[in-house]
Amino acid sequence: MKKKTLLDKKAIDRTLTRITHEILEKNEGCDNLCLIGIRTRGVYLAKRIQEKIKEIEEKELPIGILDITMYRDDIFKLKSPAVKKTDISFDINNKIVILIDDVMFTGRTARAAIDALMDIGRPQKIQLGVLVDRGNRELPIHPDFAGILYTTVDAEEEVLVRLKEVDGKDEVIIMKT
Amino acid sequence: MMNWTKKDLLGIKDLTKEEILLIFETAESLKEISLREIKKVPTLRGKTIITLFYEPSTRTRTSFEIAAKRLSADTINISASTSSYVKGETLKDTAKNLESMKPAVIVIRHSMPGAPHMLSRIMKSSVVNGGDGAHEHPTQALLDLFTIKEKKGRIDGLRIIIIGDIIHSRVARSNIFALRNFDTEIICSAPPTMIPPHLEELGVRVEYDIDKAIIDADVIMMLRIQKERGGISYIPSVREYSTLYGLKAKHIEKAKNDVIIMHPGPINRGVEITDEVADGPYSVILDQVENGVAIRMAILYLLVGRGT
Numbered sequence: 001m002k003k004k005t006l007l008d009k010k011a012i013d014r015t016l017t018r019i020t021h022e023i024l025e026k027n028e029g030c031d032n033l034c035l036i037g038i039r040t041r042g043v044y045l046a047k048r049i050q051e052k053i054k055e056i057e058e059k060e061l062p063i064g065i066l067d068i069t070m071y072r073d074d075i076f077k078l079k080s081p082a083v084k085k086t087d088i089s090f091d092i093n094n095k096i097v098i099l100i101d102d103v104m105f106t107g108r109t110a111r112a113a114i115d116a117l118m119d120i121g122r123p124q125k126i127q128l129g130v131l132v133d134r135g136n137r138e139l140p141i142h143p144d145f146a147g148i149l150y151t152t153v154d155a156e157e158e159v160l161v162r163l164k165e166v167d168g169k170d171e172v173i174i175m176k177t
Numbered sequence: 178m179m180n181w182t183k184k185d186l187l188g189i190k191d192l193t194k195e196e197i198l199l200i201f202e203t204a205e206s207l208k209e210i211s212l213r214e215i216k217k218v219p220t221l222r223g224k225t226i227i228t229l230f231y232e233p234s235t236r237t238r239t240s241f242e243i244a245a246k247r248l249s250a251d252t253i254n255i256s257a258s259t260s261s262y263v264k265g266e267t268l269k270d271t272a273k274n275l276e277s278m279k280p281a282v283i284v285i286r287h288s289m290p291g292a293p294h295m296l297s298r299i300m301k302s303s304v305v306n307g308g309d310g311a312h313e314h315p316t317q318a319l320l321d322l323f324t325i326k327e328k329k330g331r332i333d334g335l336r337i338i339i340i341g342d343i344i345h346s347r348v349a350r351s352n353i354f355a356l357r358n359f360d361t362e363i364i365c366s367a368p369p370t371m372i373p374p375h376l377e378e379l380g381v382r383v384e385y386d387i388d389k390a391i392i393d394a395d396v397i398m399m400l401r402i403q404k405e406r407g408g409i410s411y412i413p414s415v416r417e418y419s420t421l422y423g424l425k426a427k428h429i430e431k432a433k434n435d436v437i438i439m440h441p442g443p444i445n446r447g448v449e450i451t452d453e454v455a456d457g458p459y460s461v462i463l464d465q466v467e468n469g470v471a472i473r474m475a476i477l478y479l480l481v482g483r484g485t
Contacts, residue, residue, distance in 0.1 A: 067206065070207075070210075070218040070219070070220040070248075070478075071218065071219060071220075075220060075482065076481070076482055079180045079181075079182075079482065079483065080180055080181045080478070080479050080482035080483055081482075082202070082203075083202075083203050083206040083207060083478065084206050085205065085206040085209060086206075086209055087209070115219070116218075119213070119215050119217065119218065120213060120215075121214075
């Protein structure tokens with residue numbers, strides 16, 4: 001098994017800082033913004049962005065957790081995948097929702113997440129931020145904020161985002177079996 | 178986390194502790210959907226769920242239907258009085274005919290113990306036991322334990338008292354089977370005629386005196402007299418029963434001060450429980466109903482998604 005590091009701890013932090021600035025730039029500040037992380041690792045990335053916005057704008061944005069299991073288009077191809085809780089304790093109506101995920105690939109997770117949000121309310125806008133964009137889209141959905149672009153050509157390659165909150169270590173690696 | 182593999186939910190007795198905990202975790206996640214303005218997710222789109230009820234029901238049938246609808250399944254409800262049962266069709270034939278219409282799940286309630294088990298052997302669809310005679314009522318026990326866990330934060334270490342027509346109660350049986358997976362003390366209290374022989378072999382203590390049974394209780398589960406199973410002939414009179422075994426405010430003082438009072442419904446007010454207790458601050462009866470929807474959503478999701 002071959003392993004290659006795409007981003008280390010420092011690089012992840014720098015990338016998140018850049019994404020944070022891009023979010024603030026695009027929305028001219030953080031009025032009316034809220035952050036929603038897609039389970040599992042999107043949640044921790046959203047928290048880190050929330051902290052960075054707090055440092056820059058001195059404002060704490062509302063943050064929510066989205067579980068997209070019940071909206072997957074391949075749900076019954078996987079054997080009863082575990083459902084976790086969606087926890088959005090604020091009103092998303094007329095808010096600008098910044099959706100955060102770790103990796104974007106086919107675009108199917110993002111599609112499910114958008115559908116899930118629409119069932120909860122009617123945001124003014126939804127913008128999507130991801131740490132790694134792997135290309136290879138199967139749906140016409142693209143991120144507004146992307147950390148690094150790493151287009152996978154080799155089908156056996158896997159991109160893994162590891163975060164210290166879940167995995168004990170910060171890194172983005174490519175694994176080839 | 179483990180995967181769900183069973184085709185059917187026939188009784189608590191067949192479930193492992195891990196399976197019970199998986200149902201709880203799933204229900205906990207799904208409960209949030211019922212608090213939304215739009216109470217629906219698309220998960221079971223295109224799946225059909227039939228409820229086939231040969232005995233009357235308000236809560237269980239409605240709860241299954243709402244659970245299915247919140248998951249976007251299509252639901253069909255059949256009750257004995259409006260089905261071809263009255264024209265003499267057998268249960269087996271009815272089930273086989275319904276299966277030809279390709280339902281994903283059939284929920285059945287029947288007065289004959291084992292009816293769901295028989296269907297499960299002849300059907301490809303998942304079968305859920307919605308109550309079979311005095312045998313089992315698994316979804317009721319699951320929602321009861323889920324409510325206990327929610328209110329008490331745990332199930333282990335609790336003292337749980339079940340009072341009423343134990344011998345005819347599928348709710349009591351399923352609850353005892355479920356509670357045995359945890360480290361609980363289970364005490365049953367009823368007139369001797371309503372205690373089935375050898376009940377102690379299930380790990381239950383029997384205490385005929387309700388005043389003694391209730392001391393230091395964490396949970397009190399009340400049951401109604403099962404008139405449809407002849408429960409009334411097991412006692413001298415309803416008035417005497419109510420005097421001796423009806424739960425009243427004076428009893429609550431003997432229990433722990435954070436005791437919860439449960440009842441699977443329907444309540445016979447003034448018989449097994451007074452208004453004061455049923456509507457009082459310790460009652461979680463309506464929370465049980467609310468949790469019933471989440472538990473049934475979890476079960477439908479797990480059964481349909483079992484990797485077909």
